[in-house]
Amino acid sequence: MSLSKHLELTGVSIEFPTPKGPFKALDNVNLKIEKGEFVSLIGHSGCGKSTVLNIVAGLHKATTGGVVLEGKEVDEPGPERAVVFQNHSLLPWLSAYENVELAVKQVFKGQKSRAEMKSWIEHNLELVHMTHAMHKRPDEISGGMKQRVGIARALAMEPQVLLMDEPFGALDALTRAHLQDSLMEIQKDLNNTVIMITHDVDEAVLLSDRIVMMTNGPAATVGEILKVELPRPRDRIALADDPQYNHYRHEVLSFLYEKQRKVEDIDQHRTVKKVEEAAVELPKKRAHG
Amino acid sequence: MSSIRMTLAGVSSIAGVKSNDTMSSWLKRSARALGLPLLGLVVFLMIWQAGAKQIHTSLGEFPGPSQVYQQTLSLIADHNAERARESDFYDRQEKRNAERIAKDPSYEAKIREYTGKPTFFDQIGTSLVTVLAGFFIAGLIAIPLGICIGLNGALYSALNPIIQLFKPVSPLAWLPLVTMVVSAVYVTPDPLFAKSFLTSLFTVSLCCLWPTLINTAVGVSAVSPDLQNVSKVLRLSWGTHVVKIVLPSSVPMIFTGLRLSLGIAWMVLIAAEMLAQNPGLGKFVWDEFQNGSSDSLGRIMVAVLVIGLIGFLLDRIMLLLQRAFSWDKKAITR
Numbered sequence: 025m026s027l028s029k030h031l032e033l034t035g036v037s038i039e040f041p042t043p044k045g046p047f048k049a050l051d052n053v054n055l056k057i058e059k060g061e062f063v064s065l066i067g068h069s070g071c072g073k074s075t076v077l078n079i080v081a082g083l084h085k086a087t088t089g090g091v092v093l094e095g096k097e098v099d100e101p102g103p104e105r106a107v108v109f110q111n112h113s114l115l116p117w118l119s120a121y122e123n124v125e126l127a128v129k130q131v132f133k134g135q136k137s138r139a140e141m142k143s144w145i146e147h148n149l150e151l152v153h154m155t156h157a158m159h160k161r162p163d164e165i166s167g168g169m170k171q172r173v174g175i176a177r178a179l180a181m182e183p184q185v186l187l188m189d190e191p192f193g194a195l196d197a198l199t200r201a202h203l204q205d206s207l208m209e210i211q212k213d214l215n216n217t218v219i220m221i222t223h224d225v226d227e228a229v230l231l232s233d234r235i236v237m238m239t240n241g242p243a244a245t246v247g248e249i250l251k252v253e254l255p256r257p258r259d260r261i262a263l264a265d266d267p268q269y270n271h272y273r274h275e276v277l278s279f280l281y282e283k284q285r286k287v288e289d290i291d292q293h294r295t296v297k298k299v300e301e302a303a304v305e306l307p308k309k310r311a312h313g
Numbered sequence: 314m315s316s317i318r319m320t321l322a323g324v325s326s327i328a329g330v331k332s333n334d335t336m337s338s339w340l341k342r343s344a345r346a347l348g349l350p351l352l353g354l355v356v357f358l359m360i361w362q363a364g365a366k367q368i369h370t371s372l373g374e375f376p377g378p379s380q381v382y383q384q385t386l387s388l389i390a391d392h393n394a395e396r397a398r399e400s401d402f403y404d405r406q407e408k409r410n411a412e413r414i415a416k417d418p419s420y421e422a423k424i425r426e427y428t429g430k431p432t433f434f435d436q437i438g439t440s441l442v443t444v445l446a447g448f449f450i451a452g453l454i455a456i457p458l459g460i461c462i463g464l465n466g467a468l469y470s471a472l473n474p475i476i477q478l479f480k481p482v483s484p485l486a487w488l489p490l491v492t493m494v495v496s497a498v499y500v501t502p503d504p505l506f507a508k509s510f511l512t513s514l515f516t517v518s519l520c521c522l523w524p525t526l527i528n529t530a531v532g533v534s535a536v537s538p539d540l541q542n543v544s545k546v547l548r549l550s551w552g553t554h555v556v557k558i559v560l561p562s563s564v565p566m567i568f569t570g571l572r573l574s575l576g577i578a579w580m581v582l583i584a585a586e587m588l589a590q591n592p593g594l595g596k597f598v599w600d601e602f603q604n605g606s607s608d609s610l611g612r613i614m615v616a617v618l619v620i621g622l623i624g625f626l627l628d629r630i631m632l633l634l635q636r637a638f639s640w641d642k643k644a645i646t647r
């Protein structure tokens with residue numbers, strides 16, 4: 025047991041039942057993650073990133089293989105694997121504070137006093153700079169603020185693993201940069217294990233210790249893993265001219281756009297050959313859409 | 314009455330004027346808010362007046378706006394006269410009793426109830442009490458049942474055909490059954506409620522509980538999968554899940570159902586009162602129809618307008634409640 029890692033995905037495959045028979049979304053995904061590591065999942069849309077995350081979260085069950093966290097098999101969702109959902113998923117009838125409170129009350133029931141809970145909730149909203157609007161409802165705050173509350177809610181559960189599904193996907197560049205910086209700070213302080221899905225190559229290189237690049241679906245699996253050995257704290261402006269940083273970027277880009285080129289995503293008129301590939305791929309896609 | 318409402322709307326738009334608004338744009342807006350409905354009303358009154366003159370019934374000309382106005386005044390006068398008679402009656406009775414007691418101290422005073430004919434306004438009161446009680450009972454049944462059905466897919470499948478079968482049944486079909494059942498079951502020497510009241514009440518409840526039931530069930534069963542995932546990740550217990558996630562998220566749907574139900578309840582009640590001769594506005598209309606005096610049509614028209622106005626006010630009240638208690642302000646349109 026002592027040899028096993030903090031979080032391990034072993035031979036994870038999943039088949040979704042569809043009207044046209046089972047659809048194999050993931051095939052033999054293997055991944056070992058250390059405590060406190062920041063791992064990004066990157067890959068083309070629809071390859072199965074969310075599915076991987078949901079399996080770790082326990083929201084989906086792997087058809088074969090499984091996930092082990094700290095020597096215990098993951099078989100149901102739980103607060104020790106907090107999820108930041110792609111679309112924030114705040115309860116619309118509760119204020120930011122109450123949304124975090126729901127999680128804190130559930131996780132620290134009988135462990136923290138009322139006063140302790142209150143200050144813990146406020147502390148977590150403070151981390152994402154949301155103290156000023158903590159009594160507002162989700163429909164009264166901006167998309168970026170909602171996302172921040174979602175992050176605060178996840179952090180407040182003190183999870184062993186923080187799972188984030190494109191947490192900054194819908195945000196403008198400025199807010200996104202700001203939240204990325206906060207996330208790096210928070211992760212440095214708390215030393216959580218983080219798995220983050222992203223579509224953004226810069227984001228992946230800036231934040232991650234390792235970038236897991238997934239092959240295209242169906243039956244997607246881990247294509248390559250890139251270790252990012254940039255010293256922390258990382259500064260986005262300084263890194264912009266850093267050859268090492270640009271090398272990593274290049275690696276990821278070439279994986280995505282050369283090795284795992286997704287025909288529909290790129291100009292289809294470039295060569296006849298690609299159009300033919302598309303003709304083969306498209307019917308397949310539609311069948312599983 | 315609708316002109317009162319429009320004046321109110323006008324006042325609130327005056328209150329809403331901001332200093333940076335130019336006068337002309339404010340005028341334009343208030344002309345829209347006030348002028349167009351007013352114009353619509355005037356045109357309607359003109360057509361009504363002109364059209365009414367063309368229709369000759371066995372009871373005389375169809376009532377136009379002016380007759381309706383006169384009949385409203387006469388109904389108010391009737392009501393006041395009836396109240397005066399009633400208080401006279403009690404005064405006389407008290408006096409008589411006092412005299413008897415003065416003569417013979419051992420005399421036990423009898424208090425007799427005044428038994429006058431209910432006026433138009435008494436009938437309004439009766440109808441309002443009945444509709445609210447019927448609606449309340451319907452909600453009391455429909456919301457909990459809707460929650461159960463929404464939470465339990467098997468129960469939903471089991472009950473859905475029954476719901477779909479009973480939902481379109483007209484109140485007139487229920488009424489004889491309800492009347493017979495009430496007569497058979499409700500036999501007490503000293504009834505707290507009149508049988509006619511109970512008949513109207515249950516008919517209203519039976520007819521109006523369906524929209525609340527269905528909307529509640531749909532609201533409860535259609536909790537967004539994202540929120541369900543939140544609940545799973547937090548490992549909320551079943552009870553907490555229902556209380557913290559399912560119920561709040563279905564509140565907007567429940568209110569939509571309640572609003573529909575109240576509208577139906579009011580319509581059903583008038584029909585039931587007419588058919589069963591149960592006290593209320595429906596009976597008033599029916600009595601006037603049977604009465605067949607030259608005033609009758611005018612009075613019925615007053616009743617029609619009052620029925621419409623009350624229905625409208627009930628809906629507004631529900632809307633205000635919905636605004637106050639529902640988190641989803643966007644779902645409330647009009």
Ligand SMILES: Nc1ncnc2c1ncn2[C@@H]1O[C@H](COP(=O)(O)OP(=O)(O)OP(=O)(O)O)[C@@H](O)[C@H]1O
Pocket residue numbers: 040041042047049067068069070071072073074075076241312313
């Ligand atoms: N519940 C399901 N039933 C059937 N197929 C599913 C289900 N969930 C996902 N899939 C399929 O599995 C594949 C992977 O989906 P997934 O949501 O994991 O992709 P993704 O990489 O997260 O995409 P994106 O980047 O667009 O979010 C897709 O082809 C999708 O159609």
Ligand SMILES: [Mg+2]
Pocket residue numbers: 073074075189
């Ligand atoms: Mg996804």
